Structure formats: structure tokens, C-alpha cells
Amino acid sequence: MPVQPSQKRSGPVGDVAGDTDPAGLRADARRNRGRILDAAREVFSARGVDAPMSAAAHRAGVGVATLYRRFPTRAELVxxxxxxxxxxxxxxxxxxxxxxxxxxxxxALLEKVCATQVTDRGFASVFLDRFPDALDHEHERDCAEEGMALLVRRARESGQLREDFDLADVTLLLVANSGLAGQPRAAALAASRRLLAYLFQAFQVRPYGSLPPPAVMELRGNYRP
Structure with a gap:
């Protein structure tokens, strides 16, 4: 998960080498840039970051050449x-x-991550799948893993998590949660909250709290034998 505590960041998140400072652009160029970014978020969220860049240009109402002039690579656009x-x-x-x-x-952190994972495919790819070259990849990944490991260690040492809970169980949770991404938004969010509550109770030494209500979901059309 390429997100890290702010005190460890070496620079602003999302600095883009191939794009000029928006403040220095002409008004029409700024408008084009804004339309491209809005369109890219919509396309990547719906189809993932592997969606054609031409789809973002088409949705933004600009030519592909204009998009590439602003963002020469997919990583810079993402x-x-x-x-x-x-x-x-x-x-x-x-x-x-x-x-x-x-x-x-x-x-609380896992709840936010899981909600993002099932509602925004594009951002989930950046946040969870470590989209290559989009960010300071290795540095952010290392900081994120260190931070998550620290959270897990603290929870274990405080007696809240099972002694045999492993950091890899966070990955297991996210893999399970990712299967809800194809559901309608409301159902996906409800199911994600319930799944997290179920699994987190299994992670705890002394489970507490009740489960969120079950989500109304259709198996047909989502199950693939």
C-alpha cells in the first residue's frame, strides 16, 4: 500500500515531472488540464488504471495529442x-x-482502505496494487509496510490481537474484500463493512461489538465457477 505517514514523505504526494505547474498555464490550458484529470479519475475509477488513455481524452473532450502534451506517460496521469x-x-x-x-x-484505517477498494477501482490500483512509477514507489511502499507493521505490533502488544496474527493477514483481508468491487456501490460498502467486522473479530483476542447488518447481494452474475 503506497501510503505512508506524512512525517516520512520526502515531498508532496503526486508530484509529476512531466506536467508543468498549473499556476503557470494559460486559462484555457488550465481548463483542459482540469477536464483531463476529472475524466481520468472517472475512467480509472470505473475501468482501472489500465484503461486506455484515449478514453480519458475522449471523456474530457480533448484530443489525444493534448492529453499526451500535458501527461506524456500513463504513470504521470495516474x-x-x-x-x-x-x-x-x-x-x-x-x-x-x-x-x-x-x-x-x-x-479505522482498514475500514477506509476496504471502502476505497470496493468503490474506486482506479484509486484502489494506485493505493493497493502499487502502480509502477506513478509515485516514489519503493520509498512509499517501505514506509507503508513499516507503518502497518507498527500498527499490528502495537495492537498485539496491547493484547488486542491474537499472538499468531501476521501482517500477511492484512493482505488476506484485502484480497477477500476485493471480490466485492463488482457489486453496486451501496451493497459493496455494506458487505465490505460486514466482512471486515467478521474478520477483525477473528483477529482479536477478545472480540467486541456487533456485526453491521447483512448486505443485500445477488450471487447470480458474480459467481464464476
């Missing part, structure tokens, strides 16, 4: 499109680390 979301996720990570209740901090 990074610019999700700058704000990455900053919000970095803040969520900081809040989790600052929470005096380690178990609550971990749960």
Missing part, C-alpha cells in the same frame, strides 16, 4: 489524477498511528 486522494489516505494513516487505542486505529 499520479496527478489521484493526488488529493493519496493525501487523504496519508492523513488516515497518520491518524491511525496517532490513535491511543492501537486496535481502533488499525480497524
Amino acid at each position: 499520479a496527478a489524477a489521484f493526488t488529493e486522494q493519496l493525501a487523504l489516505c496519508a492523513k488516515a494513516f497518520d491518524e491511525a498511528l496517532a490513535d491511543p487505542d492501537p486496535g481502533h486505529g488499525l480497524y
Whole structure:
């Protein structure tokens, strides 16, 4: 998960080498840039970051040449499109680390990650799948893994998580949660919250709280033998 505590970031999230400073652009160029980024977020969210860049240009109402002039590579477009979301996720990570209740901090972070994973395919690819070259990949990945490991260790040491809970179980949770991405938004969010509650109770030494209500979901059309 390429998000890390803000005190460890080496620069603003989403700096893009191939794009000029928007403040220095002409008004029409700024408008084109804004339309391209709005369109890219919509396309990547619906179809993932592997969607053709021409689809973003078409949705933005600009030529492909215009898009490539602003963002010569897919990685630069992805990074610019999700700058704000990455900053919000970095803040969520900081809040989790600052929470005096380690178990609550971990749960709150996972809840936000799981909700994003099932509602925004494009950002989920950036946040969870480590889209290559879009960000300071190795640095952010290392910081994220260190931060998550610290959260897990604190929760174990406080007696909230099972002694045999492993950091790899977070990946297991996210893999399971990713299967809900094809559901309608409301059902996906409800099911994601319930799945997380189920699994987090299994992670705990002394489970507490009740499960969220079940989600109304259709098996037909989603099951693939």
C-alpha cells in the first residue's frame, strides 16, 4: 500500500515531472488540464488504471495529442489524477498511528482502505496494487509496510490481537474484500463493512461489538465457477 505517514514523505504526494505547474498555464490550458484529470479519475475509477488513455481524452473532450502534451506517460496521469486522494489516505494513516487505542486505529484505517477498494477501482490500483512509477514507489511502499507493521505490533502488544496474527493477514483481508468491487456501490460498502467486522473479530483476542447488518447481494452474475 503506497501510503505512508506524512512525517516520512520526502515531498508532496503526486508530484509529476512531466506536467508543468498549473499556476503557470494559460486559462484555457488550465481548463483542459482540469477536464483531463476529472475524466481520468472517472475512467480509472470505473475501468482501472489500465484503461486506455484515449478514453480519458475522449471523456474530457480533448484530443489525444493534448492529453499526451500535458501527461506524456500513463504513470504521470495516474499520479496527478489521484493526488488529493493519496493525501487523504496519508492523513488516515497518520491518524491511525496517532490513535491511543492501537486496535481502533488499525480497524479505522482498514475500514477506509476496504471502502476505497470496493468503490474506486482506479484509486484502489494506485493505493493497493502499487502502480509502477506513478509515485516514489519503493520509498512509499517501505514506509507503508513499516507503518502497518507498527500498527499490528502495537495492537498485539496491547493484547488486542491474537499472538499468531501476521501482517500477511492484512493482505488476506484485502484480497477477500476485493471480490466485492463488482457489486453496486451501496451493497459493496455494506458487505465490505460486514466482512471486515467478521474478520477483525477473528483477529482479536477478545472480540467486541456487533456485526453491521447483512448486505443485500445477488450471487447470480458474480459467481464464476
